[in-house]
Amino acid sequence: xxxxxxxxxxxxxxxxxxxxxxxxxxxxxxxxxxxxxxxxxxxxxxxxxxxxxxxxxxxxxxxxxxxxxxxxxxxxxxxxxxxxxxxxxxxxxxxxxxxxxxxxxxxxxxxxxxxxxxxxxxxxxxxxxxxxxxxxxxxxxxxxxxxxxxxxxxxxxxxxxxxxxxxxxxxxxxxxxxxxxxxxxxxxxxxxxxxxxxxxxxxxxxxxxxxxxxxxxxxxxxxxxxxxxxxxxxxxx
Numbered sequence: 001x002x003x004x005x006x007x008x009x010x011x012x013x014x015x016x017x018x019x020x021x022x023x024x025x026x027x028x029x030x031x032x033x034x035x036x037x038x039x040x041x042x043x044x045x046x047x048x049x050x051x052x053x054x055x056x057x058x059x060x061x062x063x064x065x066x067x068x069x070x071x072x073x074x075x076x077x078x079x080x081x082x083x084x085x086x087x088x089x090x091x092x093x094x095x096x097x098x099x100x101x102x103x104x105x106x107x108x109x110x111x112x113x114x115x116x117x118x119x120x121x122x123x124x125x126x127x128x129x130x131x132x133x134x135x136x137x138x139x140x141x142x143x144x145x146x147x148x149x150x151x152x153x154x155x156x157x158x159x160x161x162x163x164x165x166x167x168x169x170x171x172x173x174x175x176x177x178x179x180x181x182x183x184x185x186x187x188x189x190x191x192x193x194x195x196x197x198x199x200x201x202x203x204x205x206x207x208x209x210x211x212x213x214x215x216x217x218x219x220x221x222x223x224x225x226x227x228x229x230x231x232x233x234x235x236x237x
């Protein structure tokens with residue numbers, strides 16, 4: 001008898017670093033939109049988003065919106081907008097400043113961007129004014145996750161099969177997290193993976209995890225990274 005699939009839909013967030021730059025074209029005049037050209041900077045293999053499509057776009061807004069506010073607005077926007085996209089709220093932290101944003105994924109072409117902005121604008125969303133940015137930022141995205149638990153404490157993203165999430169014992173500071181990933185990367189045979197911090201909100205309580213972007217077919221490496229990461233935390237305690 002085949003094992004019943006365990007599908008989970010839950011809220012949470014992802015924290016990661018990426019180089020962000022200002023989008024110059026196909027935007028509403030004097031608004032700030034940032035793009036991440038390399039959303040998975042630690043990964044250099046196959047299965048990355050198409051080069052010709054926007055990777056991750058960040059519509060910078062001039063106030064903090066709640067998840068519910070943006071979800072309701074997005075539902076209205078999708079009734080008018082004829083192209084696929086996904087929207088989440090978030091914050092971007094640079095060394096001297098921070099921004100609130102609506103993160104856009106799965107948009108097929110930059111040519112749709114100004115229309116999408118206009119629809120959000122018509123629902124009362126106000127955008128920050130354009131400025132030149134080309135810098136590394138710490139990004140925190142609050143989003144809905146749809147995953148399959150393929151082993152206890154290990155999940156595969158339903159929409160992006162190269163993404164995995166592994167349960168870890170505790171939360172770490174961003175610098176401590178980066179240090180442990182650096183150690184793992186230098187002590188594993190194949191270091192071609194990208195990692196970010198994550199959280200799932202579950203009935204049993206908050207679940208800390210590490211998001212891995214990894215080549216399909218390398219599930220053993222997912223388990224190896226989880227084991228190495230957990231052992232590093234245990235040594236620290």
